[in-house]
Amino acid sequence: MKRRTLVVLSVVLMLLASWTGAEAKIRVVTTIPDLADMAKNIGGDLLEIKSLATGVEDIHAVPMKPSFATILNRADVLLLVGLEVEHAFLPGLLEAARNPKILRDAPGYIDCSVYVTPLEVPTRLDRALGDQHPMGNPHINLDPVAGKAMARAMADGLTRNYPEYEATFKKNLAAYLQTLDTAIARWQREAAPLRGVKFVSYHPDMIYFAERFGMEAAGTIEIRAGIDPTPGHIAALEERMRREGIKLVVRERHYPASLAETIAQRTGAKLVDLPAMVGGVPEARDYVSFIDYNVRTMLKGVQGG
Amino acid sequence: MPLATPSLVPDMVLGMLGRCDEDVAEEKRMRSIAQVLIVGMVCLFSTQAFAQGTPGPTRTPDASAQQLRRDLEIMKEQMRQMEDKIRQQEEAIEKLSPPAAPPVAQPVPAPPAAGDREQLKQEVREEVLRDIQPQLSAASKTFPSQFNPAIGLILDNVFSYRQHEGNNFEFRAAELGLSASIDPFARGYAIITGSSDNGLSVEEAALVTTSLPYNLTVKGGRFFADFGRLSKFHDHDLPFVNRPVVLDRFVGGESRADGVEVSYLLPIEQYVTLTAGMYNKLGAENDRVDDTVPRDLGEFTYLGRAATFISLSDAHSVDIGATFAYTPRVKIDQSQDRYLAGIDITYRYVPLSQAAYRGLVWGTEVLFNRESRPVGGFPTDPTAPPPTDFKRNNAWGLYSYLEARLSRRFYPGFLFDYAQALDPGIGDTKAYSPYLTFWLSEFQRLRLQYTYVDQASTPQQSAHANQVFLQWTAILGSHVHGFRDR
Numbered sequence: 001m002k003r004r005t006l007v008v009l010s011v012v013l014m015l016l017a018s019w020t021g022a023e024a025k026i027r028v029v030t031t032i033p034d035l036a037d038m039a040k041n042i043g044g045d046l047l048e049i050k051s052l053a054t055g056v057e058d059i060h061a062v063p064m065k066p067s068f069a070t071i072l073n074r075a076d077v078l079l080l081v082g083l084e085v086e087h088a089f090l091p092g093l094l095e096a097a098r099n100p101k102i103l104r105d106a107p108g109y110i111d112c113s114v115y116v117t118p119l120e121v122p123t124r125l126d127r128a129l130g131d132q133h134p135m136g137n138p139h140i141n142l143d144p145v146a147g148k149a150m151a152r153a154m155a156d157g158l159t160r161n162y163p164e165y166e167a168t169f170k171k172n173l174a175a176y177l178q179t180l181d182t183a184i185a186r187w188q189r190e191a192a193p194l195r196g197v198k199f200v201s202y203h204p205d206m207i208y209f210a211e212r213f214g215m216e217a218a219g220t221i222e223i224r225a226g227i228d229p230t231p232g233h234i235a236a237l238e239e240r241m242r243r244e245g246i247k248l249v250v251r252e253r254h255y256p257a258s259l260a261e262t263i264a265q266r267t268g269a270k271l272v273d274l275p276a277m278v279g280g281v282p283e284a285r286d287y288v289s290f291i292d293y294n295v296r297t298m299l300k301g302v303q304g305g
Numbered sequence: 306m307p308l309a310t311p312s313l314v315p316d317m318v319l320g321m322l323g324r325c326d327e328d329v330a331e332e333k334r335m336r337s338i339a340q341v342l343i344v345g346m347v348c349l350f351s352t353q354a355f356a357q358g359t360p361g362p363t364r365t366p367d368a369s370a371q372q373l374r375r376d377l378e379i380m381k382e383q384m385r386q387m388e389d390k391i392r393q394q395e396e397a398i399e400k401l402s403p404p405a406a407p408p409v410a411q412p413v414p415a416p417p418a419a420g421d422r423e424q425l426k427q428e429v430r431e432e433v434l435r436d437i438q439p440q441l442s443a444a445s446k447t448f449p450s451q452f453n454p455a456i457g458l459i460l461d462n463v464f465s466y467r468q469h470e471g472n473n474f475e476f477r478a479a480e481l482g483l484s485a486s487i488d489p490f491a492r493g494y495a496i497i498t499g500s501s502d503n504g505l506s507v508e509e510a511a512l513v514t515t516s517l518p519y520n521l522t523v524k525g526g527r528f529f530a531d532f533g534r535l536s537k538f539h540d541h542d543l544p545f546v547n548r549p550v551v552l553d554r555f556v557g558g559e560s561r562a563d564g565v566e567v568s569y570l571l572p573i574e575q576y577v578t579l580t581a582g583m584y585n586k587l588g589a590e591n592d593r594v595d596d597t598v599p600r601d602l603g604e605f606t607y608l609g610r611a612a613t614f615i616s617l618s619d620a621h622s623v624d625i626g627a628t629f630a631y632t633p634r635v636k637i638d639q640s641q642d643r644y645l646a647g648i649d650i651t652y653r654y655v656p657l658s659q660a661a662y663r664g665l666v667w668g669t670e671v672l673f674n675r676e677s678r679p680v681g682g683f684p685t686d687p688t689a690p691p692p693t694d695f696k697r698n699n700a701w702g703l704y705s706y707l708e709a710r711l712s713r714r715f716y717p718g719f720l721f722d723y724a725q726a727l728d729p730g731i732g733d734t735k736a737y738s739p740y741l742t743f744w745l746s747e748f749q750r751l752r753l754q755y756t757y758v759d760q761a762s763t764p765q766q767s768a769h770a771n772q773v774f775l776q777w778t779a780i781l782g783s784h785v786h787g788f789r790d791r
Contacts (some may be wrong), residue, residue, distance in 0.1 A: 054619065056658040064791045065622065066576040066614035073570060098570050100516035115382040116377060127781075128749055135375065149382070165643040170359050217581050226747050256712075299307065303442045 026162060029075040029102075031086045032059060033278040034141045035112060037286040038151045038210075041176040042169055043158060050075075052089075055279020058228065058254040060131075062089045070273060072097035075108070077161055079154055082113030085138030110157030115149035116140045119207055130224025141277065143208035144184050144291045148177055183288050187295050189211070194295075197302050199248035200263070201257040205276060209294065215304055218246050221260060234263065241267040248301050252276045272301035366466050379436070380752075384430065388629030393424070418612040454485035454494075459540040469766075476501045477540060480508070484785070496539065507588070508539065508561060520570040529560045529789075530587055531568065531580040531610050532628050533670050534649040535704075536560035542790050544666070544708055544718060545740050546754045546774040551724040554734075555645060555672045557588020563596050564608070575613065582608035587630055587645070593637045603633040624651040635676060637683075639695050643676035664710035671703040674727055680785035682728035700725040700732075716742040732761025748784070752776040 025048040030036040036051040041048075046221060050071055053062050059081070064293045072078065072093055081088055095101060102110040118136025125134055140146040157175040172225045195214035199206070202221045224232045240246070247269045249258035254276065264271035273280045274294050284290035456491045461477040477500055484494035495510040511526035529537040536556045540548065548558060564584030571577040585596050587606045594604070612626035630645040647670055654665040677690030702724030710716050720737035740754035762768035 054657060058658075061661040063653075063657070063660055064786065064788060065616065067616050068626070069570070069788070070574055070576045072570070088786050092786050092791065096570075096788040097518045098517075100523055102517065114378040117379055127746075131747060152382075205457055254661075256659075256662055 010249075011191065025273070026158075027074055028079060029072055030079040031062075031090060034101075034147070034290065035079045035081065035154065035289050036151060037278055038112075038147070038154055038176070039158075042151060042155050042172045043128070043165075044168070044172060046162075046165055046168065052093075053277065054281075055275065055277040055284065056254065057277075058252075059085055059276065060088050061254075062086070064089045064092050066096065068093050070192065070303075072102065072105075073099050075099060075102050077108040077110055077158065078102040079110050079112055079157070081138060081141060081150075082111035083135045083138035083140065084117075084119055084133050107161050110154060110161075112150040112153045112157070113138070113140055115153045119211065131226030132223075133225075136159045137204060137207050139205035139276070140208055141287075142206060142294065143212045144180055144187065144287075145212060147287060147291070148180050148184075148209055151176055151180070158275035179288065183291070187291065190299065191295050193302055194259075194298055197248060198244060198246045199250050200246055200269075201250040202252050202260060205252060206274075208251055209298075213295070215298075218244065221249075221255075221263065229259070234259070238263060238267050239300045241269060248272065248298075250274055250298075252302075253280055270301045270304070272297050274298070307397070322418065333507060334444045338611040341380045380433070384433075387429075388426070393494065403538075452485070454483040454637075455785075457482040457783040459539075459541050459778070460781070462776070463546060464775045468770045468772065470770075480539065480541065482783070484783075486515070487512065489661075490514060498627070508559070508661075522568045522570075523565065524568070525565045527561065527563045528566070528628075530562040530582055530584055531566060532556060532560040532587060532606055532630060533672070534626065534643075534651060534668065535670065536626075537789055541778050544668075544706060544742070545720050545738060546752055546776045547756070549670075549704035549720065549736050550722045550736060551670070551672050551704055551723075553590070554724050554727060555674050555700070555702060557591030559589045560587055561589035562587050564605070566608075577611065577613045580608070580610040580612075582606075582610075584608070586632075593635050593643075601634070605637065606630055606632045620654055620656050622653050622655075624653075625649070631753055638677040640694075641677035641697070643674070645672065647672040661713050662710065666710075667706070668707045668708075669703060669705040671701065673699070673701045675699050676727070680728070680730045681730045682726070693720050696729045698729045700727050714744050718742070728763070731763075734760040734761075748780045750776075750778045752778070 026043065026046055028036075028039050028043065028047045028049045030039060030049060030051045032053045033051045033055045036049045039047055039049050052071070053059065053070050057063075066087075078094075080090060091104075098107060098184035101122075103109060104107075111277075118138070118140070122129065122132050122134065125132055140150065151173060155169045159169050162169075191213040191238055196216065198216045198218040199210070200219045200221065201217060204217065204220050204222075204225050207217050208214070219237055221229050221234070221237065223229055241263075246267070248273045249260055249264040249267075249269045251257060251273050252273060252275075253273050257273070260271055263269070274297055275284050275290065278284050278290045280290070281293060283293045310581035327489070333738060334467045345583075376756040405535050459478070459480040459482070461480070463474055463477055464472070466472045479499045481497045481499075482494065483497075486492045491512050491514050493512050493723065496508040497505065497510075498508045499505045507527060509526075509528045510530035514521075514523045517523065529539075531537065533552075533556075533702075535543060535549065536552055537560055539559065552558070556744040562582070563586075565584060566582035568578055568580040571579070584606045586594050587608070594600070598685050606626065608630045610626060610628040612624065615623045615625065617623065626649045628647045628649075632643040634640045635643050649670040650668070652665075652667040656663050676698065678698045680694045681692075683692060702722075704720060704722050706718055707717030708716055718740050720736075720738040720740065722738070723733065725733040736756055736758045738754055738756040740752060743751045743753075745751065752775070754776070756772040756774070758770045758772065760766065760768060760770075
């Protein structure tokens, strides 16, 4: 009888230990998979990470699912890209999630853009200029150097919330930045043929990538950010492409293929399809392979093959 | 080239420090460049700060404050990068330097001591801060206005043709929305509407808690009670031109209510919310009782609602809700009680990678009403004697619509309406409405709808009517993608 009691007691204790062990993990919710991958590199086993977006979405149109509210309700910290890129779904979800720990300006609300110098900060805010982002172009995750700044902001944010793990975050961050530095040096070498290449994209979200690798974003299929094209705009765009010899059209994979294909065909340009986030294509498994995929795909578009 | 800005400054300071071993004149030149760049940065900051500070269609009221905070964060990061680079450069110099300096023909200035370098860094830092500080202070002067609520205005106009009635330009609403945080514990919002029907009215003005424990939220004031799905939508947010007949008739238009509501999100993985509410009455056009008349506890309306969300796959999902509203005593109905219950189901197909371009929504609500009503209805003539022949009457109705998203611009749909009359002795109503919504942008929309109404004929209205509507709706200024209107 005593032995049975002991066995039951030890099983209960083991269960309790495993339960408390599971509970000890910091519950991190990220808006996009890029941040989830960075968090995995910085926090390792300390974190239990969930991403709201899977990577195939348009970050401006991630569906506002109620199931996301329950995920956010249980989060200890929220990692977001920032610059209001999650404007279409995050404020509404935070309202529904009822978690004061991750509300805007709470310590658990970690904006990963704070160390990035935004491009295209509007000097005038007017809806006539499209769906503007008052704090600048928010598609920073496409630039690996901005990615480093995002990782640093993330590590600092996690340290603010969990100073007891500062050494771990710092050590992991240093290793991750080293990985990114090595990859960036490689990308800079590989992407040399992209320098000076003009291209047209569907949405103005390739600007950081273009700046990093010396390309020139020469126009968008959208009239302005978030505004679908009209026939007149397409005609003017095609005319400009012919005049300026623009031979590359980039379609972010969450935008319709047919129009981008038509424009490419009519202007004799090469069409490349690029993901805008980790997970956008099967090859983009993590942040490094995501940038890798984009650099290689862009190179194929420029060099042919 | 804004991207060059952060790297130029550290490189410049680095160069200044690296070469100061060789040439003080070079150092001075670099310092001048630094000053020019710093002034340039300050101008950039101030331009942005003032641009953000201008009242306009900003998404958040504190955009300027955030911009300044961001600028400061970037400054700090740049300072940190400068220090890192200086340190790395010093290390590199030390590694490259020969163990003993060879004799040189001409004497060079002695390298500054570590203390001098620190002093130089300190000077640069102070210079930056000294130049930036007045600009920050100037920008701060706009902060009081930044506490003003976010403001948005919605304009909703309809040109209508109604058989047996005629044509009309209907100014449906100019709806002013204000919203802001109140303090760390609550936020507030108000929707003030002007329309040709009702003049100026407060549609909503409510306080909502933001940091209650145990997943609780309390809402108080005037707001749209948590009854069903589309009752909580403002007219211009509906997927079609007119509110379904069953909602107009049973709820009384929008579910506007003066009262208090507590809602609870269950702390489980499955999304389930429970709501309890107590109101003067339910429905903006519910004329059973006036909002201004004091009443016994038994004359309030009490509401309970449960709602959940079932994810069938990444792209397919169903929202289900059930609501029950109970009024123990309705004076106008001979002080009998009233039940109003509803079930709402919304199926959505939203392909993740094409969410803005493809999709399908099927929404249905079924309502049931039970109360004592006069046979033949209340007299429309206010001077007529009050009715005496009341009967306990059950009535039900539903609407069901299917809407497809064919592109970012075109949303065709079809709405079916069915509603029995609340009063005994009056026939029911059916309506069929195909419609097409054309989104010029996220902020402007045109909608064309045809409606065929089949209803019980009365001296005031004929049995059948064709109706055509052309609606033009636009949003000015601040807008939010609220969870309620999803």
